[in-house]
Amino acid sequence: MKSLQKGxxxxxxxxxxxxxxxxxxxxxxxxxxxxxxSQVSRVVSEVGSLKTPVETCMLDGKFELSQNVNGCQLGATGSNLLRGEVQDGGTAIPTNTGVPQVTINQNDNTATIVGTFGNNAAAVLQNSTVTWTRNSGGSWSCTTNVPVRFAATGCPSA
Structure with missing residues (x-):
């Protein structure tokens, strides 16, 4: 008999x-x-979600911002893609909380919201920022300094 090998x-x-x-x-x-x-798109959305609370604080005249000063609630929760920053007025927030930095200038009626990539963000995005800026006319614009190939629609890379 012949033996057939298989394999x-x-x-x-x-x-x-x-x-x-x-x-x-x-x-x-x-x-x-x-x-x-996808992380850049998510951070643009997360940081941009603070525009409404910032507008409310500005309209109510509550310019001293931290998480809760003078009844101004930003409702900012930490993101695992962002580093924490020092808030306006010097209120220190631990570095890994993922809370964006909010600055309001009451003299010229402008504001900025800055999210800095850190924590669990992709290595190529570390220390890059997403910035929402409010001009004195009340309109918001978004810019970022991530590499151009990662920039989100509506938030161009500078």
């Missing part, structure tokens, strides 16, 4: 492993870029 040859297995390696070399960087872009 893959060593060369066939090596070819399959090489193909998987080539696909992984292409896919992993693309996935990391996708994650970084």
């Amino acid at each position: 893959f040859t060593l060369i066939e297995l090596m070819i399959v492993i090489a193909i998987i390696g080539i696909l992984a070399a292409i896919a992993i960087p693309q996935y990391q870029n996708y994650i970084a872009r």
Whole structure:
């Protein structure tokens, strides 16, 4: 009787492993870029969500901002993608709280909200910022200093 051997040859297995390696070399960087872009979009949205409470504080004349000064509630919760900053007026917030920095200038009726990437953000985004700026006319604009390929729609990279 003849004995039939079944299975893959060593060369066939090596070819399959090489193909998987080539696909992984292409896919992993693309996935990391996708994650970084989605993190920028998320931070633009999270930082931008503070525009309404800042407007309310400005309209109510409560310009001394921290988390809760003179009844002005920002409602800012920490983000795991942001570093904490020192709030206007010198109120220190621990560095890993993920609370954006809010500054209001009552003299010229302007405001800025700055979120600085840190904590769990992608390595390429670390220490970059997303800034929402209110001009004296009351309109808001967004800018960021992340690499151009990661910039979110509506928030161009400077």
